[in-house]
Amino acid sequence: MKFPHSSPDRSIIRGSLALLSARIPKVLSRALRAKIAHGQAGNSPPFSRGGTIGLITLLGFLCLVLWSNSLVAQTMLVRPEVPGYDPPDWAAKVQQAAPRSWWREYLDVAILGLGIAAAGWLGLVRRSRRGLLLLTVASVLWLGFWRKGCVCPIGAIQNVSLAIADANYTLPLAVALVFALPILGTIFFGRTFCAAVCPLGAIQEIVALHPVKLPEWVDHVFGLIGYVYLGLAVMFAVLGTSFVICQYDPFVAFFRLGGSLELVVVGIGFLLAGIFITRPYCRFLCPLGAVFRCISPLARWHVRIPPEACIQCRLCENVCPYNAISPPAAPLRPSARRTARQRFLMAAAMVPIWVLMGGVLGRLVGPILSRADARIQLADRVWLEERGQVEGTTDASDAFRKSGAHPDALYAEAAMRQLQYQQGGMWLGIWIGLVVGLKIVQLSRYRTRDEYEPERSRCFSCGRCFWYCPVEQKRLGLIEDLAPYLPEAREKSLQPVASASDES
């Protein structure tokens, strides 16, 4: 008969120890102790008789264990009745530690709401880069280091996805608000949340000491990663695998002052790169940033650069590290317009094809993603072990055998999950196809503009542009005269004033 609850060697240990310490009189237990005590000294054991009795009893006991192993309780030592002794109340002891109260979470939500309102006010009304920077520091200190970057609006995407997919998972109200407030903020104020409230964005904004401009295609191409990441995160959350956004958050190790080595290295890498490439996480990875890029063009209010008529000095374009300033663009000539329209229609017609391709590819790739799943890994392992194709066992397979479940049930479960991953992969592919298709549509669009304007999807509302804008500086009374900044003057005088103000 197979011993279903533990491996045989363990049952022998368990049986013998059980036997020696309680089933037979104290003398044997003392003998064991003496054996242990003398064993290492190499003395011949003085209790061979006890040993023999022990061995015989042990064999008998083992038979007993094997006979009755289906009833776990019977293989255990019996708790002795001790008259007059009242054992501690285990339930009270274990369960007295009730979950911590939720006021901290609600405080965080309130602070987040205040922060979003403050960022909107500082960016849109006060137009103060300095104020935004101060808010950035505050956010890193409070939401980052004090609250250890958890729960954040980016991660909350996963909670919402899980709540939609799994009716047994309740979305805590605090998490729901953490998810909704930044999106609402962005719907109304543009990405002022990203500018100063998000702790991940904030820490990157602070280290951006020496921004360099990247070519624009980098933003377009690598920006797509954020959408892929979003799709992956939603898929893994829906399937209940894990919350990958939290798992691979590169800055959380800083906020917590500790974490796995790989993540610390990645985080340092991001921060070092962030000195030059401003906000690498935000621009290329952040899944919420990807959502915001779609929302913020619709924002009710958005930061504007010149408070009055633009003088076309191009300082804002120079200073924006995010390639987010679009220069004025004249309307196209009719012939050029026709080709532009044709290109646009072409791109739009391609979208379904991209979607279809993505779906097919995703279905094929789905099973690869399933390797991240713990149950599928376990099923693989158990399968190999059962067929003797690998040596030994792992903690996971040991635990599985201890649970007494049959491998076939596990295989069936794994096969089911494999199917789910296939389906999930298909949806992920459809999503990616859609994103790529729409990106091309977006790139083939042409818009006319009168003045320098932040390209809303890429603008983080960081405030550098209007901080440098001479018209704004005049409004604030920092400079008297706009004449040196006019394009003609700058061309003539080799831009002495402009470069001076660049450095300041």
Place this chain on the structure above:
Amino acid sequence: MSTMERGVGQDSARIAATDRRGFLAEGLRTLGALSLAGGVGFLAGRRGQEEILVWQLDPDRCMACGNCATHCVLTPSAVKAVQFYPLCAMCDLCTGYFDLGHLRLDTAAENQLCPTGALRREFITEQAGVPRFEYHVDEPLCIGCGKCVKGCAMMNGSLYLQVRHDRCVRCNQCSIALACPTDAFRRVPASQPYLLKRKARMLLAHTVSEGPSG
């Protein structure tokens, strides 16, 4: 380049286009804001507040690998050993208490498994020459390393690990869950945040059916 050079007709067409776009944006914004608020409100309001989930580890899956001590975002970990007294056989030679590899088995620190001395034993009585001890976890000292749990698993397994919810900060994704080799972590309702071993559940069911034995 400048606005002056453009025809008036073109300008008014553009203004109309801008108006249309503004109107569309307004509609989308309102729709978006309302559906966001509605959707999130629905999801959050679907269950009562007490059904909110917290992380807990299933003691039947746990192999006491030690990751619980090292992978929690808190130091010391939010996971600690707990004693389910009704299962403890009150052994003299406790395999969760003693480090069996040592020469002498007394209560000196080097002979104990627990690295922090968090597992305490209390002499209760002697029955037929067999001393009986009760084993307690001194929670503030316990670091959740699971050594005692592993030791005790050779006997009755009355000691096991649990996330202590007065400490756990409820990470969105529990860091230990990611590191747990046996996938023992799952979300459980906050109103019943502790899990029992199967053995313990069986024992309790047994006691209840026979009536409390006092």
